[in-house]
Structure formats: structure tokens, C-alpha cells
Amino acid sequence: MEQFTHSVMLDKQLCMGCINCIKRCPTEAIRVRDGKAHILKERCIDCGECIRICPHHAKKAITDPISILQNFEYTIALPPPSLYGQYNNLEEQDLLLEALLDMGFHGVFEVAKAAELVSDATRRLLQMGNIKRPVISSACPAVTKLIRVRFPQLIDHVLPLVAPIELAARLAKKDAMRKTGLAKEKIGCIFLTPCPAKVTATRAPVGSSHSEVDGAVAIKDIYPQLLASMKKITQVDYLASAGRIGLGWAESGGEAAGLVSTDSYLAADGIENVIRVLEDLEDEKYPDLEFVELNACAGGCVGGVLQVENPYIAKAKIKRMRRYVPVSKNHLSGSIPHEMLWDTDLTYEPVLELGRTRSERFARYSRMEEILGQLPGLDCGSCGAPTCAALAEDVVRGQANINDCTVLMRRRMEAVLRALGKDEGP
Amino acid sequence: MPDCIYLHYTVPGDDFTRAGEASADLKLRLKKLGIPPEAVRKVSIALYEGEINLAIHAHGGEIDVQITDDAVCMTLSDQGPGIADIPLAMSEGYSTAPDEVRSLGFGAGMGLPNMKKYSDEFDIQSTVGVGTTIKMAVHVD
Ligand SMILES: Nc1ncnc2c1ncn2[C@@H]1O[C@H](COP(=O)(O)OP(=O)(O)O)[C@@H](O)[C@H]1O
Ligand code: SF4
Ligand code: SF4
Ligand SMILES: [Mg+2]
Numbered sequence: 338m339e340q341f342t343h344s345v346m347l348d349k350q351l352c353m354g355c356i357n358c359i360k361r362c363p364t365e366a367i368r369v370r371d372g373k374a375h376i377l378k379e380r381c382i383d384c385g386e387c388i389r390i391c392p393h394h395a396k397k398a399i400t401d402p403i404s405i406l407q408n409f410e411y412t413i414a415l416p417p418p419s420l421y422g423q424y425n426n427l428e429e430q431d432l433l434l435e436a437l438l439d440m441g442f443h444g445v446f447e448v449a450k451a452a453e454l455v456s457d458a459t460r461r462l463l464q465m466g467n468i469k470r471p472v473i474s475s476a477c478p479a480v481t482k483l484i485r486v487r488f489p490q491l492i493d494h495v496l497p498l499v500a501p502i503e504l505a506a507r508l509a510k511k512d513a514m515r516k517t518g519l520a521k522e523k524i525g526c527i528f529l530t531p532c533p534a535k536v537t538a539t540r541a542p543v544g545s546s547h548s549e550v551d552g553a554v555a556i557k558d559i560y561p562q563l564l565a566s567m568k569k570i571t572q573v574d575y576l577a578s579a580g581r582i583g584l585g586w587a588e589s590g591g592e593a594a595g596l597v598s599t600d601s602y603l604a605a606d607g608i609e610n611v612i613r614v615l616e617d618l619e620d621e622k623y624p625d626l627e628f629v630e631l632n633a634c635a636g637g638c639v640g641g642v643l644q645v646e647n648p649y650i651a652k653a654k655i656k657r658m659r660r661y662v663p664v665s666k667n668h669l670s671g672s673i674p675h676e677m678l679w680d681t682d683l684t685y686e687p688v689l690e691l692g693r694t695r696s697e698r699f700a701r702y703s704r705m706e707e708i709l710g711q712l713p714g715l716d717c718g719s720c721g722a723p724t725c726a727a728l729a730e731d732v733v734r735g736q737a738n739i740n741d742c743t744v745l746m747r748r749r750m751e752a753v754l755r756a757l758g759k760d761e762g763p
Numbered sequence: 764m765p766d767c768i769y770l771h772y773t774v775p776g777d778d779f780t781r782a783g784e785a786s787a788d789l790k791l792r793l794k795k796l797g798i799p800p801e802a803v804r805k806v807s808i809a810l811y812e813g814e815i816n817l818a819i820h821a822h823g824g825e826i827d828v829q830i831t832d833d834a835v836c837m838t839l840s841d842q843g844p845g846i847a848d849i850p851l852a853m854s855e856g857y858s859t860a861p862d863e864v865r866s867l868g869f870g871a872g873m874g875l876p877n878m879k880k881y882s883d884e885f886d887i888q889s890t891v892g893v894g895t896t897i898k899m900a901v902h903v904d
Contacts, residue, residue, distance in 0.1 A: 487794070489800035490800050490801070490803070490804045616787060616790075619790070619804065619807065620786065620804075620807050620808050620811050621808055622811075685800065687794075687797065689791075689794045689795050690794070690795060690796070690797040691795050691796065691797070692797075695796075695797060695832065698795070698796050698797045699768065699796065699832075702768060702792075702795065702796055703768065730795075
């Protein structure tokens with residue numbers, strides 16, 4: 338597992354170097370150099386903001402093609418609850434699940450089903466009370482990555498349960514192995530992903546040393562074919578296995594509401610809001626909260642950048658579908674099984690630090706302030722860094738030159754010209 | 764290596780929606796400097812409470828920060844009304860915050876006690892009618 342895996346990449350051909358993206362990135366992970374955007378991989382949290390903003394569609398999520406199904410003898414689709422919000426007139430889950438089978442998957446396992454088990458396990462963990470309060474959800478991998486690089490004090494607050502996707506894959510694969518007698522490698526669990534962060538989580542899972550998810554296909558890529566299959570289907574089986582709580586995970590606030598046992602929770606969505614809440618949590622501004630749910634995308638997973646439908650419409654559709662399903666269809670029978678627990682601790686990745694030793698950091702810091710004093714302070718972005726402070730930091734890290742500042746260069750040129758003019762005067 | 768990094772912040776008295784900016788800014792700088800997370804947290808909480816007090820009790824004030832290899836030292840000074848009974852002000856739950864401030868969730872009377880709790884060195888000097896100066900230090904191991 339690579340230390341800094343991420344799934345948002347640049348299509349160099351399409352990039353115009355227009356700098357639209359650099360200011361939008363919440364972790365200042367993008368620089369434009371030599372006319373093209375670059376992502377600093379250790380800083381990227383896969384939030385997808387740059388994909389949303391790029392007018393030239395030069396930012397992409399690296400996902401798997403639908404043809405990945407051919408790599409396995411037996412394939413299982415893992416549809417997330419937010420997928421149900423993508424289609425019109427979907428009365429119940431069964432039709433969509435049946436259509437996935439029609440498309441060529443051999444089995445389906447709703448991520449919402451696993452989510453209900455995670456809800457149940459979370460309730461128990463909250464009752465046991467041995468995790469630092471407030472407990473922070475670990476379901477959005479962009480948020481957990483953000484905590485790892487920027488909020489080390491909050492690492493101990495993160496819910497140490499594997500995300501519903503991972504749990505779904507583990508349960509589905511075990512099931513399929515038993516049913517088919519096939520070896521593990523012959524079975525492929527394919528997640529239908531709403532966002533790049535969840536793709537990364539299938540490659541470098543949060544809190545686990547390995548992932549049972551074998552591929553991630555973007556919802557927008559599977560959308561048309563799935564729609565065609567849904568139109569074809571005449572008879573549906575009872576395939577749905579998740580209730581209201583599981584479906585609720587599709588949107589911001591759903592995971593927290595599914596805890597039932599507490600109403601002392603907060604749910605925030607949209608990366609800027611998430612950062613504000615994390616800052617406040619770090620300063621212990623909400624001492625009485627039990628649980629905090631954070632989603633990098635506005636609206637929650639329905640707002641994922643690889644979705645098709647407007648997130649607010651998607652929410653309304655899911656709400657309608659949830660009307661007649663039982664509250665929850667999945668409960669843990671005994672204690673929390675080990676496959677739901679993390680086997681790897683979250684670690685702090687101090688990517689913000691200016692150097693390796695304290696003396697190097699102090700020296701670079703002072704130099705950085707000096708450079709910043711020379712820069713114009715316009716934060717114009719034409720040097721390719723999002724702010725003057727970011728350029729100063731890049732310079733001390735040896736990744737840029739102060740002469741990259743076009744304003745400074747022009748001022749110098751003008752000064753030279755003035756000086757020349759004076760010399761040549763009458 | 765420079766012996767000490769100096770920072771200065773002015774906390775406005777009239778606009779306390781801006782209180783908290785200094786502690787947020789300092790927090791990010793300390794992370795860049797690789798100050799251990801636990802120390803960063805202590806500084807951030809202590810300074811935040813101090814900033815709020817400057818804004819709501821003292822019509823604003825000044826913050827000076829010195830970061831050295833072994834400590835983050837903060838001096839908060841103001842020319843506000845001063846504090847007549849310091850031990851009383853330092854006691855948990857004591858507050859003279861007006862109702863409109865309380866309605867915004869401040870004024871629980873835990874600011875000064877927390878500033879003392881989260882700093883490794885704490886000193887408060889105050890003269891009624893002249894102002895208040897608080898010195899706090901958080902040790903960095
Ligand atoms: N800088 C200051 N200038 C004048 N009075 C102050 C100052 N800081 C604190 N006080 C007084 O001390 C009291 C307790 O402060 P604190 O513990 O922070 O609680 P709170 O701010 O919630 O009232 C305040 O209500 C106020 O009367
Ligand atoms: S927004 Fe960024 S990625 Fe898109 S064209 Fe402009 S510089 Fe390139
Ligand atoms: S995905 Fe998010 S964190 Fe990564 S480069 Fe784009 S905007 Fe920045
Ligand atoms: Mg106070």
C-alpha cells in the first residue's frame with residue numbers, strides 16, 4: 338500500500354493552466370507549473386472540488402471501467418444507498434438490484450445493509466464509552482484523510498469501525514465463497530462509487546491493512562447501462578435487504594440519525610464547513626457532543642462528484658423510497674465481530690511541517706516570513722500557487738522560485754527601466 | 764537556527780465575531796513548525812479563551828507570542844476595566860458576561876480556569892481602571 342494513494346488526477350492534454358482550481362482546493366494541494374496543474378499527492382484528500390470547478394474537465398477520478406467484471410469468475414455489485422437517488426420513479430430497491438444482475442453481475446450486496454450493521458455497532462461503542470467524545474464518523478474517507486494530515490489531535494476521536502463499503506465487501510465475499518466454492522481471488526466485489534475518495538479507500542482502506550473491494554466503477558459510468566437494464570426488466574425478485582436507517586446514509590445527517598440512542602450530535606457537510614467544525618472540535622468548543630458526522634460533499638454522498646443527479650433531487654427521491662421500508666433490517670446478533678473493527682491505527686501524516694528537524698523548520702519558517710514580506714500580498718495566483726504565503730512556503734521547500742511572482746518581476750522591470758531612463762535623461 | 768519566532772495579533776473590541784482568528788492562525792503556524800500536537804492543542808485552547816475575553820470584557824487588546832525551542836509564550840494585554848477580585852474571576856463558573864453575549868454561547872465562566880489549566884505557566888496582573896495582562900506559557904518537550 339502506497340503511503341499517499343489518491344484518485345484525483347490531471348489530464349495534461351486538457352489542462353489550460355487557467356489556475357481556476359488552485360484556489361478552490363481546501364488543502365492547497367494544487368500548483369500550476371510550466372502551464373499545467375500538478376497535484377501534491379501527499380496533500381490531496383480526494384475531495385473532488387477541483388473536478389467540480391475545472392472548466393476544461395482536466396481533472397479526473399481514476400476509476401475502473403465496467404469491463405473489470407471480466408477479470409473475475411463471479412462478480413458482486415456493491416451499490417451505495419445514494420445510487421437509489423439517481424433514477425426517476427424508482428419505487429423500491431429491488432428493481433435497481435435486479436437490473437445490476439441483468440447487467441452481468443452474479444450477485445448484489447447493498448452497502449446500505451452493511452451500513453445498518455455499522456449503525457448498530459456504533460450504538461454499542463457509544464454505550465461502552467471508551468472512545469474520546471465526541472466520536473467522529475469514519476465513513477467519509479476525504480474527512481479521515483483530512484484529519485490525518487491536519488488535525489492530529491482528533492485522530493483518537495475517529496470511530497474505529499470499517500466503513501460500510503468495506504464491510505459489505507467482506508460479508509459479500511465470504512457469502513459468495515461459501516455459495517460457489519470458488520477461491521477468493523476468483524470473486525470480484527465491485528463498488529459503484531459516488532466519489533474519488535471512496536475509490537482511494539478501496540485501494541488504501543482506512544484502518545485496515547487490506548481491502549476486499551476489488552474494483553470501483555463510477556456511478557456516472559454505469560448509469561446509462563443500468564438505466565437500460567432497468568427498463569428491460571419485467572419481473573423482480575425480493576432482493577432488497579436494507580431498511581430506512583441504511584438508506585439514510587446516502588445523505589448528510591443520515592448516519593447520525595441512525596444512532597437513535599443519542600440526539601446530541603452534529604452533522605456537517607461541504608468541505609469548508611467540515612474544516613470549520615474540525616477546527617472547533619480541536620479547540621474543544623463542543624464539550625457536550627456525543628457524535629459528529631462529517632461529509633466532504635455538500636448534501637452527503639448524494640453530492641458526490643461522480644453522481645449524475647442533482648443532490649437535492651436525489652435526496653427527495655430517496656426520501657420517497659424510504660417511506661414504506663422498515664426502520665432497520667439488520668442487527669448484530671452478538672458482540673461486534675472482528676471484521677468490523679480496525680486492524681490498523683490511523684496515524685498522523687505531518688505533511689504541513691516545513692522540514693524534518695525542528696531547527697530546519699524554524700529556519701525555513703523565518704525565511705518564509707522574509708520572502709512573504711517581499712511578495713505583493715495580492716494572492717493573485719499567477720505564480721501558480723494559491724496565495725503569496727503558499728508561494729513563500731514553496732520557495733523555502735525548494736519547490737518554487739521567488740521570481741515566479743509575476744507582479745514582483747514586473748515591478749523590478751519597471752524599476753530597471755526607470756533607472757535606465759534617468760541615466761539617459763537630458 | 765533563529766532563537767525565537769515573534770508574532771503579534773491585535774484583537775478588535777467592537778467585532779467579536781472575529782475573536783478566534785489569532786488562535787486559528789497560530790495553530791496552523793505551530794503545525795508547520797512541527798510543535799507536538801498536544802502542545803498545539805493546549806496553546807490553541809488557552810489562547811482562544813484569552814482572545815474571547817479580550818473581545819468581550821476588555822474592548823479588545825494585544826497578543827504577543829514568542830515561540831522558542833522549548834515553549835510557546837503568550838502575553839495578552841489590554842486597557843480594559845481591569846479585574847477587582849482576581850481569585851473570584853479565576854473561579855469556575857464565575858462570569859460577568861452580559862446576557863447578549865451569553866445568548867451567543869459565551870460567558871460560561873470557564874475561560875480563565877481553562878487558560879490556567881491548559882498552560883504550564885500562568886500569571887495574571889490586573890489593575891481596575893488600567894487594564895489586565897496575562898502571561899501564559901506552554902512547554903514544548
Ligand atoms: N481581560 C479582562 N478584562 C476584564 N475582565 C475580565 C477579563 N478577563 C476576564 N475578566 C472577568 O473575569 C470573569 C471570568 O472570566 P472567564 O473565566 O473567562 O469567564 P467568562 O468569560 O465566561 O465570563 C469575566 O466574566 C470578567 O468579569
Ligand atoms: S482549472 Fe486547473 S486543471 Fe482545470 S484547466 Fe485550469 S489549471 Fe488546469
Ligand atoms: S481532490 Fe480536493 S484535495 Fe485533491 S487536489 Fe482536488 S481539490 Fe485538492
Ligand atoms: Mg471567557
